[in-house]
Amino acid sequence: MTSTLRVGLVGYGLAGSVFHAxxxxxxxxxxxxxxxxxxxxxxAQARAEFGDGLRFAASPDELWQRADELDLIVIASPxxxxxxxxxxxxxxxxxxxxxxxxxxxxxEARELAALADERGLVLSVFQNxxxxxxxxxxxKLIADGELGEIQRxxxxxxxxxxxxxxxxxxxxxxxxxxxxxxxxxxxxxxQALTLFGPAVQVYAEADVRRPDAQTDDDxxxxxxxxxxxxxxxxxxxxxxxxxxxxxxxxxxxGFVKYGLDPQEADLREGKRPTDEGVWGTEPESMWGRVGSGxxxxxxxxxxxxxxxxxxxxxxxxxxxxxxxxxxxPVTAFEAADALDVLEAARRSARDGVAVxx
Numbered sequence: 001m002t003s004t005l006r007v008g009l010v011g012y013g014l015a016g017s018v019f020h021a022x023x024x025x026x027x028x029x030x031x032x033x034x035x036x037x038x039x040x041x042x043x044a045q046a047r048a049e050f051g052d053g054l055r056f057a058a059s060p061d062e063l064w065q066r067a068d069e070l071d072l073i074v075i076a077s078p079x080x081x082x083x084x085x086x087x088x089x090x091x092x093x094x095x096x097x098x099x100x101x102x103x104x105x106x107x108e109a110r111e112l113a114a115l116a117d118e119r120g121l122v123l124s125v126f127q128n129x130x131x132x133x134x135x136x137x138x139x140k141l142i143a144d145g146e147l148g149e150i151q152r153x154x155x156x157x158x159x160x161x162x163x164x165x166x167x168x169x170x171x172x173x174x175x176x177x178x179x180x181x182x183x184x185x186x187x188x189x190x191q192a193l194t195l196f197g198p199a200v201q202v203y204a205e206a207d208v209r210r211p212d213a214q215t216d217d218d219x220x221x222x223x224x225x226x227x228x229x230x231x232x233x234x235x236x237x238x239x240x241x242x243x244x245x246x247x248x249x250x251x252x253x254g255f256v257k258y259g260l261d262p263q264e265a266d267l268r269e270g271k272r273p274t275d276e277g278v279w280g281t282e283p284e285s286m287w288g289r290v291g292s293g294x295x296x297x298x299x300x301x302x303x304x305x306x307x308x309x310x311x312x313x314x315x316x317x318x319x320x321x322x323x324x325x326x327x328x329p330v331t332a333f334e335a336a337d338a339l340d341v342l343e344a345a346r347r348s349a350r351d352g353v354a355v356x357x
Contacts, residue, residue, distance in 0.1 A: 005319055006033040008063045008070045008094075010085060011077035012042040015099050018267050019128065019311075020076045025050055026273040027315040029323075033070060036060055036077075060085055064092040072322055074126075075099060078168050079177035083108050086123065090115050095122040095322045100186040102332055104177045106339035113332035122321045124328050125335040126314065129187040130194060132261035133280055133309035134245055134288065139195065140307065141248075141255055146290060148252025153192060153231040155246055157184040158239035164210055172214025179215035181206060181342060181349075184235035189338045189345075190330075192223055192231040198337065199223045203354040204345035209238040221345045246288070253301075257288030261309045273312045280309030 007024050009016055012035050024032045034055040035046050043056050057063055063070060073089040074097045075082055083103050089096045090112070102125045103109045116123035129135060141147055168176045169183060181204075193199065201224040206216040218238045223231040234243070248255045262282050273279045284303065291301020313329075320326035344355040 004029055004031050005071040005322060006031055006069065007072045007074055008034045008036065008057075009074045009076060010036040010060050010063070011075065012037040012039070012046055013076070016074075016076035017042070017045065018264075020074050020097075020099070020126070021046065021050065022267055022272055023311055023315050024074065026312050027319060029319045030072070030315060034063065036063065060088065063094075064088055067092040067094055070094060072097065072318070076126075079104070079182070080168075080175050083112065086112050087115065090119055090121055090123065093119065093121070095124075097124045097126055097318055098332075099126045100190070100335065101177065101182050101339065101342070102335045103339065104174075104182075106336040106343060109332050109336035109339055113336065116332065122318070122328055123332045124318050124321065125330045125332060127187070127190045127330045127335070128263075128311050128314055129191060129261075130330070131310045131313050132263070133282060133306045134257045134261060135191055136307040136309065137257070137288065137304060138246060138248060138255060141290065141304070142195065146253060147248060147250030147255060150196065150229050150248060150250045152249045153196065153229060153246075154234075154244070154248070155188045155191060155231065156234040156236075156243045157188055157245075158234060158236045158242045160240055160242070161237040162210060164213060170213065170215060170217075179206075179217070179219075180235045180237060181216050181219050181221075181345060185219060185221065185233070185342055185345070186338060188233040188235060189221065189223070189341045190334075192225075192233060193334070193338055193341070196225040196227060196229040196231065198226045199341050199344075199357055200226050201354055201356055202341055202344035202348055204348040206346070206349035216349075219345075219349070221341070223341060253290050253292045255288055255290050255304065256301075257304075257306075259286045263309045263311050267311075278308055279312070282306055 036057045038058045171178045203222040206219040209218045218236045221233040246257045287303045289301035290304045294300020317329035321328045348355045
C-alpha cells in the first residue's frame with residue numbers, strides 16, 4: 001500500500017460526479033486514480049476537473065485485472081450493481097466503499113460484511129448524512145443533555161418534484177431497488193438508528209402519488225426503538241409545503257430545524273471543500289431553535305448555532321480505516337440493521353400491519 005491511497009471509482013453519474021469524486025479528491029492521503037465510465041462525455045467532464053493524469057476504464061473488470069495498482073474501490077453505480085461489484089472487489093483483495101443502499105436486503109449486506117471480515121478488508125457504506133450540519137448539531141445537543149430524555153424524533157427529507165425525472169431510481173422493477181423508501185429512506189433510518197439504537201417495531205405507509213409513477217414517492221415510517229424513543233420519518237417527492245427537517249422532543253426541551261444541510265447544493269454548484277472559506281456552514285437565519293412551550297415560528301426558544309457539515313470527514317475516516325489507524329466509520333453490519341428496518345417498512349406498508357423485529 002502506498003502512502004497515498006489510489007482510488008478506483010466505479011460510476012460517474014450523479015453519485016460519482018457530484019459526491020464521491022470531489023470528496024475523494026479533497027481528502028488528504030487519497031488520490032482519484034481511475035474512473036470507470038464508458039461515456040466519452042463523462043470522461044471529458046472528469047478529466048476537466050481532475051486533470052489529464054486521471055485514468056479511465058470501460059468496465060469494472062479492468063480494475064480487478066490490475067488490483068495491485070489500486071488501494072480502494074468506490075462503488076457509485078446503480079443500486080442493483082452494488083452487491084455483485086462489491087463482491088468482485090473484495091475477492092480481488094480491495095477495500096470497498098459502497099454508496100447506500102449497500103444491497104436490496106439485509107441478508108445480502110451481512111453476506112458482504114462476512115466476506116470482508118473473512119478477507120480482512122474494509123467494507124464501508126457511504127452514509128454521508130451522518131455528517132450533515134443539522135445531524136451533527138442534534139447529536140451534540142443530545143450528548144450534552146440539552147433536550148433531556150428524548151421521547152420523539154421527527155425527521156423529514158421532503159421535496160417538491162411533481163414531475164417524474166425518469167431513470168432507474170423511479171423504476172417499478174424490483175431488481176432496480178428504486179423508490180424513495182430505499183433512497184432517502186436509507187438516510188433517515190440510518191440517522192435514527194445512529195442516534196437512538198436498535199428498532200423493535202416498524203410501521204409504514206408507502207404511496208405512489210404522481211401520475212405514471214411506478215414506485216413509492218411519498219412514504220412514512222414509524223420506528224419504535226428498544227430504548228422507548230419513537231422515530232417518525234418522512235420521505236417524499238410530493239410535498240408542496242416542506243415541514244421541519246428535524247423536530248425532536250425531549251423531557252427538558254425540543255429542537256426544531258428547517259432546511260437542508262448546504263453541502264449537497266454546494267457540490268452540485270461546483271463548490272469544493274478545498275475552496276476558500278469554511279465548508280458546510282450556513283447563515284444564522286437557517287439555524288434551528290431550542291426551547292419549550294413556544295413555537296419556533298414565532299421566535300420561541302433560543303437559536304442554536306449549526307455546527308459545520310463535514311462530508312470530507314467520512315473519506316478521511318475511510319482512509320484511516322484502510323491504513324488500520326481508525327475504525328470503519330460506517331460498517332456493512334450497521335447498513336444491514338438499517339435494511340432490516342427498510343424491509344420491515346416495505347412489508348408493513350404492503351400488509352397494513354406493524355412489523356416486530
